Amino acid sequence: MNSKKKLISINNVNFIYNEGLPTECQALSGVNFELYSSEITSLIGHTGSGKSTLVQLLNGQRSPASGEIKWHMDGVCDQKGAVIKQKLCTAIGMVFQYPEDQVFEETVYDDIAFGPRQLAKSDGEIEATVLKSADLMGISRDLMKRSPFELSGGTLRKVAIAGVLAMKPQALVLDEPMAGLDPVSCDALAKLLLELRENLDISIVMVSHNLEYAAALSDRIYCMKDGRIELSGTPREVFSNIEKLDELKIGFLPAASLARSLKCSGIKFELNPINAAELVRGIIKHYGK
Amino acid sequence: MVNNIILGQYMPTGSAIHRASPKIKIISLFLLTFSVFMVKEQYLYFYLLALSIFILKIAKLKINFLLKGLKPLIFLFVLTFLLNVLFAEGDKILYEWGIFKITQEGLIQGFNFFMRVSLLVIFATLLTLTTSPVELSDGIEECLRPLKIVKFPVHEFALMMTIALRFIPTLVIEVDKIKRAQQARGANFNDSNLINRAKSFIPILIPLFITSFKRADELAIAMESRCYMGGEGRTKFRHRKDGFFDYFMLALVLASIYPVVCNYLINFHK
Numbered sequence: 001m002n003s004k005k006k007l008i009s010i011n012n013v014n015f016i017y018n019e020g021l022p023t024e025c026q027a028l029s030g031v032n033f034e035l036y037s038s039e040i041t042s043l044i045g046h047t048g049s050g051k052s053t054l055v056q057l058l059n060g061q062r063s064p065a066s067g068e069i070k071w072h073m074d075g076v077c078d079q080k081g082a083v084i085k086q087k088l089c090t091a092i093g094m095v096f097q098y099p100e101d102q103v104f105e106e107t108v109y110d111d112i113a114f115g116p117r118q119l120a121k122s123d124g125e126i127e128a129t130v131l132k133s134a135d136l137m138g139i140s141r142d143l144m145k146r147s148p149f150e151l152s153g154g155t156l157r158k159v160a161i162a163g164v165l166a167m168k169p170q171a172l173v174l175d176e177p178m179a180g181l182d183p184v185s186c187d188a189l190a191k192l193l194l195e196l197r198e199n200l201d202i203s204i205v206m207v208s209h210n211l212e213y214a215a216a217l218s219d220r221i222y223c224m225k226d227g228r229i230e231l232s233g234t235p236r237e238v239f240s241n242i243e244k245l246d247e248l249k250i251g252f253l254p255a256a257s258l259a260r261s262l263k264c265s266g267i268k269f270e271l272n273p274i275n276a277a278e279l280v281r282g283i284i285k286h287y288g289k
Numbered sequence: 290m291v292n293n294i295i296l297g298q299y300m301p302t303g304s305a306i307h308r309a310s311p312k313i314k315i316i317s318l319f320l321l322t323f324s325v326f327m328v329k330e331q332y333l334y335f336y337l338l339a340l341s342i343f344i345l346k347i348a349k350l351k352i353n354f355l356l357k358g359l360k361p362l363i364f365l366f367v368l369t370f371l372l373n374v375l376f377a378e379g380d381k382i383l384y385e386w387g388i389f390k391i392t393q394e395g396l397i398q399g400f401n402f403f404m405r406v407s408l409l410v411i412f413a414t415l416l417t418l419t420t421s422p423v424e425l426s427d428g429i430e431e432c433l434r435p436l437k438i439v440k441f442p443v444h445e446f447a448l449m450m451t452i453a454l455r456f457i458p459t460l461v462i463e464v465d466k467i468k469r470a471q472q473a474r475g476a477n478f479n480d481s482n483l484i485n486r487a488k489s490f491i492p493i494l495i496p497l498f499i500t501s502f503k504r505a506d507e508l509a510i511a512m513e514s515r516c517y518m519g520g521e522g523r524t525k526f527r528h529r530k531d532g533f534f535d536y537f538m539l540a541l542v543l544a545s546i547y548p549v550v551c552n553y554l555i556n557f558h559k
Contacts, residue, residue: 089472090474095473101496102492104499118475119475164474166474167474
């Protein structure tokens with residue numbers, strides 16, 4: 001755990017849309033955020049709470065009205081320490097909501113190869129990168145020559161993510177990667193994200209509405225409301241803070257919510273369970289006494 | 290999306306002109322346009338200019354909005370003026386340089402063209418400043434209604450316009466999103482080579498077309514599933530009937546272009 005390196009730190013950042021116009025809107029106020037290497041970080045909160053805006057600050061697409069963002073990664077700053085936007089865009093792989101909308105090439109292979117080709121690499125290098133990204137995302141080789149538009153939504157999303165991975169980013173940012181997928185595809189994608197972290201030692205930021213995936217996958221969770229970070233910490237710290245979650249109206253994990261009801265009927269838990277296994281262990285311990 | 294895109298130049302101030310019937314406003318625009326072309330003596334251009342500023346004041350709009358609409362056309366104005374000044378035939382030569390001659394007639398003609406183009410743009414801008422896109426297409430439908438006799442699909446035409454206007458902001462957001470997504474994959478849109486630059490837009494255009502077709506398809510299905518059958522027997526949720534005020538406004542416009550028409554007829558018979 002000591003080897004964890006800070007990749008991005010955001011300090012007291014404010015962000016305002018349409019500044020100076022009648023439609024002005026403060027999207028972020030006083031946000032502090034940190035991203036560490038090889039960690040999965042989740043952002044949860046209601047729609048309009050500023051999650052997507054925060055995520056767009058991460059690769060320098062948008063600049064904050066005030067506050068400071070620091071990138072501590074290799075190769076994104078020039079000698080003077082100024083950030084090179086072009087490098088930043090690829091160092092932080094951004095996967096937008098419904099990434100399948102960005103696919104445009106004739107074949108799956110060409111689409112994944114779009115990024116590496118922009119970097120003017122040799123054909124051999126490109127092929128190696130494309131096949132590696134495809135393997136990481138679990139895209140089978142016989143799909144490579146197919147048109148991406150014949151594929152199902154879930155597979156197409158994998159292709160789109162593979163296209164971003166082919167840029168060999170140091171961090172992967174996913175804005176609601178599960179949106180619109182069926183439960184089986186969601187599980188598969190969740191597993192893939194964990195494998196990605198294992199295999200590439202990459203850090204992942206995920207915006208999610210699904211608390212269960214956030215709890216199961218993340219090392220660190222930020223919980224947002226009205227442009228502020230209201231709650232942050234490990235999944236256990238966040239999801240066992242039932243009072244605060246109730247106040248924020250984020251909702252509870254099924255296990256935590258069941259445990260709360262059980263507490264009312266007299267069952268005591270040593271630590272607030274956040275998944276089914278912990279809940280069962282807690283109940284057995286209570287009755288085993 | 291938090292980003293609101295104001296379509297066209299519509300500036301709601303809730304004035305009487307904003308509330309007036311779009312049909313009458315479109316007819317008024319036509320009348321004023323005709324009057325611009327009827328001007329035979331230069332002082333009448335200033336009369337029409339004063340009229341447009343008067344309308345602007347009633348609409349409770351600031352002159353800045355009008356100037357903003359004219360800004361992109363400055364080049365056109367200057368070009369028409371210069372072309373007319375430099376190439377018009379005339380006897381009274383004021384200045385000569387090579388093939389270029391500046392004549393008195395040329396100056397007058399240049400001034401006339403300049404005033405005509407600016408007045409046309411000013412009146413059209415006044416319409417779009419005071420009428421929302423939806424009202425505008427409603428008004429066009431009303432105006433085209435007589436064409437139904439010759440089997441012109443008036444309702445379908447108006448619907449096409451409404452949909453086209455409605456989806457402009459959506460497409461703007463879409464382009465922005467796709468552009469950023471492709472940038473994350475290393476796309477570069479600022480290549481100094483023009484051909485490369487044109488090529489770099491393919492990754493934006495293809496996804497844009499695909500999502501637009503998909504959206505059009507979904508819209509068609511959504512409309513059909515709500516029993517949309519075209520204009521036949523269709524009524525409006527907000528039914529607007531032209532009242533006294535609307536006809537009063539039309540009468541005012543007619544009255545205000547009366548001097549121009551009279552002047553035209555007098556000069557015509559000369």
